[in-house]
Amino acid sequence: MTLAALVKEYKSSIKSRDTEEKLDLVLYRPLGFIIAKISHILGLTPTMLSIAGVISGLGAAWFYLDVNNTSSLVVASLLFILSGIFDSSDGQLARISGQSTRLGMILDGICDSLVMILVYIAASLPFIQHYGWPFIFFTLGALFLHSSQSSLLDFYHREYLYFGYGKTENDAYWNPTIKEARTGISQSSRPIETLFRKLHFNWVREQQILTTRDNEARFSMRKILLGPDEQKKDQLKQTYRKHNLALLTFWRLLGPNFHIIMMIIFIFLHRFDLYLLLVDYIALNLVIIVAGKIQKRQDDKMLRILGLKAV
16 A cells, blocks of 8 residues: 555544544544554454453553552553543544444444543542542532533534535434434344443433534534535535634533543642542533533524524
8 A cells, every 4th residue: 555545544534634633633543543554454343442442441540549659640641541542543443444333433432431430430539538428429420511511522523524524424423313312222123232322312412402503403404415406515514614613622622632631630630629620510611601602603693694594
């Protein structure tokens, strides 16, 4: 394979540069691509890489238990980052090998959540011993908020790929409504698929509660993308990108990169309790409120331009 072909394949393994953070482009995606290429040669599947990410996360949680040993914290943090690299590589392998499916995306999200739960538990244990059992509920509340924040970023990333780039194939990037997610559960043919879809249902419900975007407007835009008028499709995609690209910067604060960086910093400072309070409970909820209001105004402008909402 030539260098040009390799570069082209690498670019095809990335969803879009608009939805990638700088840290993703300089660390997670390049290393993830290397792992994905090797895995493709070895005949590994995206699911195997997702499981490898969970194992790395389990190792990170184990070493984070040794909170007073700096060496253990360094190893734990490296394993935590490695888990993120595997999280990137499973999706890249799916796109390289043509194995990308909605169920695979659901499994990927479940594995990501499991890693975060493991690390949260490990980092919170010293404070449970210090503050007593009420701190358990404080941690569970932060985990719930973390999940909600991550689900909202995932929602707007998928919206951007679907409406901004027209990635409508197999509805892989379509954000289902609560009704559609519930229907998916009833249509599952295997017990494991039913379990995954039930877990994903809670994720969808969080998204639908938090987003300011109206489903009626989403269905109207979807109708254009799936219709025959190429000119209207291009207008929709260009208009969507114009009114949503800048906002992705704010929504990315809710994502794993910011969470992981702040978690590692506060763990090294031996103040994970302050991380839960200052980041999960206060800062990122303020981001949701402010960015949500801006998003609503931008959506109204966009829909008026597209003729989907009365002026």
